[in-house]
Amino acid sequence: MNGEEYQKTRETLKNIVESADTAMLVTTTLDGHIVSRPMQLQKVEFNGDLWFLTLKDTEKYYEIKHNDVVNVVIAEKSYASITGHAEIVDDLELKKKFWNKAYEDMFNMDYTDPRVTLIKIHAESAEYWDTGSTVKSAFNFVRKVVGNEEPGKPSNSTNQTLEL
Amino acid sequence: MNGEEYQKTRETLKNIVESADTAMLVTTTLDGHIVSRPMQLQKVEFNGDLWFLTLKDTEKYYEIKHNDVVNVVIAEKSYASITGHAEIVDDLELKKKFWNKAYEDMFNMDYTDPRVTLIKIHAESAEYWDTGSTVKSAFNFVRKVVGNEEPGKPSNSTNQTLEL
Structure with missing residues (x-):
């Protein structure tokens, strides 16, 4: 793959x-x-990290505490499989940033509630199938690369994966 | 949960x-x-098994041979997480049934080619989030139940899972 x-x-x-x-x-x-479950993706620039807001007393919280190996599936117009590790991040400023009024009404709590926390996914590699395409593109992250600092080690493969 | x-x-x-x-x-x-990848779901009545057609020389084939623990994500109008084990099934009659002309054109082979095989997922439990709902419903399979033979052991939980 060239530049x-x-x-x-x-x-x-x-x-x-x-x-x-x-x-x-x-x-x-x-x-x-x-197991898997749908979650709202926090809207931030994608630099290799994905963010979710969650409650501590949930199965996913304990599962991540026990085994941080995760995958994130995107299946909207295009498909992506993002492979990485999850980290629980208890940062009040970030919780404030990601909080919205809908959560408040639904859970009857605000972002300062200690039951609220964040899940950060550190992406290590990703594969995607772009809209209307059956060709898989693979992307191996070097974290600095995603931050635009140095050339990466991406890989590219073409598999007719969707059909079979 | 009542009947x-x-x-x-x-x-x-x-x-x-x-x-x-x-x-x-x-x-x-x-x-x-x-890891995950989009695959075409074979159209059969769902009795607890899911079927995919694949080629043997693929990562998913070797991954399943090595570790048959899998999840199937459905993320179309509704969301579902189906938990189970995968089995490679090399049945010529079933390959014929699931084969279609599009595969033939794309892969330049037919269902009798020994590189073609089937993946059968034995579902053990499932969770779903029905269209427009944020409430999770859980379903623990007893395989006979899915085949309508005896009462099951379903569970039901309501988690506001999508939002967080």
Whole structure:
């Protein structure tokens, strides 16, 4: 993959992530099954991290505490599989930033409630299938690269994956 | 959950699965990461099994051979997380049934080609979030139940999961 293809791959992935509203967060249960659930993707510039807001007393919270290996599925106009590790981040300023009134009405609490926390997904690699395409593009993150600091090690493969 | 609620839960899940065209099949890589990819769901009555057609020389094939714990994500009008185990099934009659002309043109082979095989997912439990709803319904399969033979052990929980 040359520099131009690399930039195109990077930009396409960024667009797919940033335009998605909902993602399925995939975790492993304490007894070793794989489960997923829809979650609202926080709207931030995608630099390799994905953010979700959650409550502490939930299965996903305990699953991540037990095993931080996760996948994030985006299945809207395009498909993406983002592979990485999850981290619980208890940052009040960020909770304030990501909070919105709908949560307040629904949960009868505000962002200062200690039950509220954040899940940060550190993406390590991603694969995507762009709108209308059956060709898979793969993207291996070097975190600095995503931050535009140095050339990366992207990979590209074409698999007719959707059809089969 | 009473009998009526159970039937409703069962029918809703069945409708979500049977109306989906594409699902994300989630597997674990040989080095322990979680990955997913869009695949065409075979159109069959949902009795607890999901079927995909694939080629043997693919990452998902080797991943399933190595670790059969999988999740199937449906994210179309409604969301579903189907938890189970995958099995490679090399049945010529079923390959014939699931084959279609589009595969033939794309892969330049037919269903009798030994590279073609089937993935059968044995669902053990499922959770779904029905269209427009943020309430999760959970469904624990007893396989006979799905086949209508005896009462099941469904569970039902309401979590405001999508929003957070």
